[in-house]
Amino acid sequence: MDLTTMAPSEVRGLIRKGEITGPTAGMCAGYAQANLAVLPKELAYDFLLFCQRNPKSCPLLEVSDAGSRELHAIAQGADLATDIPKYRVYKNGVMVEERTDASRLWRDDFVSFLIGCSFSFEAELLEAGITVRHIEENRNVPMFRTNIDCVPAGIFSGKMVVSMRPLPHDEVVRAALITGGMPRVHGAPVHIGSPEAIGIKDINHPDFGDSVTIRDGEVPVFWPCGVTPQSVIMNVKPKIAITHSPGHMFLTDVKNVQLKY
Amino acid sequence: MDLTTMAPSEVRGLIRKGEITGPTAGMCAGYAQANLAVLPKELAYDFLLFCQRNPKSCPLLEVSDAGSRELHAIAQGADLATDIPKYRVYKNGVMVEERTDASRLWRDDFVSFLIGCSFSFEAELLEAGITVRHIEENRNVPMFRTNIDCVPAGIFSGKMVVSMRPLPHDEVVRAALITGGMPRVHGAPVHIGSPEAIGIKDINHPDFGDSVTIRDGEVPVFWPCGVTPQSVIMNVKPKIAITHSPGHMFLTDVKNVQLKY
Missing domain, CATH: 3.30.2040.10 (PSTPO5379-like domain)
Known part of the structure; x- marks a missing residue:
């Protein structure tokens, strides 16, 4: 199984089944990987505005509908609560746990921000x-x-x-x-x-x-x-926030070359 | 008085005083002009997300703070309620009036969206x-x-x-x-x-x-x-919305050439 040449949807499937829990560097060569930040809807407007005003540090690739674990633009059939190898859960700005599946924590008011990655x-x-x-x-x-x-x-x-x-x-x-x-x-x-x-x-x-x-x-x-x-989110110590764990990114269906146009 | 060579801040001053009420085409040569859409805060999140998802038709140059008539990035010292030569006021999706000064209508929950112009x-x-x-x-x-x-x-x-x-x-x-x-x-x-x-x-x-x-x-x-x-906003027939009148744009302090980088 060569993860560098597999399609992102296949690797997301393996991650969802718990068969991959490590860093994603090098997987699905040529495809973009994304940072994840999940916030309750009540904080989402300010954060979306923050990203609009700071596009260089916070280039948004996609923002989910509130409560939805799906995406439309950068990945089809993905589940944001399970398709990242390792999540970090923050309460009041403090990391309380890392876990490989966030579905048990997901709430109807969660908005997911997918941010471009270097x-x-x-x-x-x-x-x-x-x-x-x-x-x-x-x-x-x-x-x-x-x-x-x-x-x-x-x-x-x-x-x-x-x-x-x-x-x-x-x-x-x-x-x-x-x-x-x-x-x-x-x-x-x-x-x-x-x-x-x-x-x-x-x-x-x-x-x-x-x-x-x-x-x-x-x-x-x-x-x-x-x-x-991430640093800016932690400054405000939200009651709850979920992010990817460093290096454990979301694999998108978008090729790097598509991000040029 | 040659409006083509004046600084945008000077022309905005003339508009504010009511000395200019016509279309802005050709004014302040080399500087970008912007579309304006003003919505109550309760609609602002959905509209900001709409712009994020449709950047080609809705390229945001700046979004104001809620209730603020000022901008920070694309114009200094401007007043969004007075510095456009002609506004359109929509109630329930129907244009009810055009006016040259919107200050009497401004509300503490208004958010202004400045959108790039061709x-x-x-x-x-x-x-x-x-x-x-x-x-x-x-x-x-x-x-x-x-x-x-x-x-x-x-x-x-x-x-x-x-x-x-x-x-x-x-x-x-x-x-x-x-x-x-x-x-x-x-x-x-x-x-x-x-x-x-x-x-x-x-x-x-x-x-x-x-x-x-x-x-x-x-x-x-x-x-x-x-x-x-504008067309998408009118589809939802918001209780109130304010826009510029076609051709009567907001004059920014940003040069067109700056929009390339």
């Missing part, structure tokens, strides 16, 4: 012959809190979280153009070169994820990161 | 040497109801309305690429060539706007149109 633009960078260091070193991407304010919306506000990929000088512009062509998965870098300019004190100690090697002559390049919405 | 991409087409027929003939752009379903969201659903511009064969692709680079103002055409394929029976009798000349060898090219959200 896996998609990394696939494009690799395709273009640009090395992605954390993939090369088999680590999680380094992520940092910045001093960049998101545009507030209702109860939601906070700082942008960014991911960092070191690149040789002569590949920076090409990487900016390639990712800039994919705004639905975070798009172009938000900053190039000076960690301190965006409030990052120590480039070797990320706030989330792992540290990676920055070689001589390489520039740190920073992209808006899908951890931003 | 004026921006027409400026780019003209800049690129592509003739825009209705401008050449000094008419309103022809608009048609289609058989293309919008993606429903809550109480909002309906067919896409499109605008049509005839182009010589050899300019169609260039026009598609130019407008495709401006997704925040409707983006690329939704259809090229066959009116009947999208449910248009008579290309010479538009549902809105004026008819324009289609010359021999020219192809009708169709773009998603900002009349779609």
Whole structure:
């Protein structure tokens, strides 16, 4: 069974049966994976508005109907409560458990937000012959809190979280153009070169994820990161929120290349 | 007083004082103009979701805070209740009046949606040497109801309305690429060539706007149109809704060129 070449619907089926519970990196090559954030309807308007105002950190791929576990645009026949390998359940802003099936917790007022993921633009960078260091070193991407304010919306506000990929000088512009062509998965870098300019004190100690090697002559390049919405949600300590567990993403039926147009 | 070269904030000031009450076409050359739709907060979530699901016909430039007459991203110091030359007031889906100042009607629960307008991409087409027929003939752009379903969201659903511009064969692709680079103002055409394929029976009798000349060898090219959200709002007959009057747009501080990135 080669998960890299299987169709997303097949792999979602295996996840639903509990046969896959690990990270999804590398599965269904060429297809986009998505971040999940589930909120009660009473918080959904403010959060939807937050995403509208902060499309670089929160690029929405799809928003479910309230109470529905189905999607229409980015996946057919999926069940949002079972088709992610590992969920995180937050109560009052504190993670209370991780579980592989969220159906028992699902409520009629839940709205699911599917947010674009940098896996998609990394696939494009690799395709273009640009090395992605954390993939090369088999680590999680380094992520940092910045001093960049998101545009507030209702109860939601906070700082942008960014991911960092070191690149040789002569590949920076090409990487900016390639990712800039994919705004639905975070798009172009938000900053190039000076960690301190965006409030990052120590480039070797990320706030989330792992540290990676920055070689001589390489520039740190920073992209808006899908951890931003999670971080912003936790700031308001909602009574309940469900997200995917880091790295355990939702597999969509949409090819990365479709996110360019 | 040359309104084509004045700053948008100055012209908004004149509109606020009641010194301008006519159409805004041609004012503040180079700056984007926006459609306005104002709805009570209780309808705002469904409409915001509708825009998220139908970004081609409803590209949001900004959504106000509930009750606020101000904007933050696309205009500074503007007053949404006074800075549009002519408003339309709808009650239960029926237009009950046009007025040049909406402040007396404004409510604490009003949410304003500013939606990108094809004026921006027409400026780019003209800049690129592509003739825009209705401008050449000094008419309103022809608009048609289609058989293309919008993606429903809550109480909002309906067919896409499109605008049509005839182009010589050899300019169609260039026009598609130019407008495709401006997704925040409707983006690329939704259809090229066959009116009947999208449910248009008579290309010479538009549902809105004026008819324009289609010359021999020219192809009708169709773009998603900002009349779609208005038409969809009226379908649900909200107790109250306010929009701009056709052609009497909101002048933003954003240059058209900024809408490309």
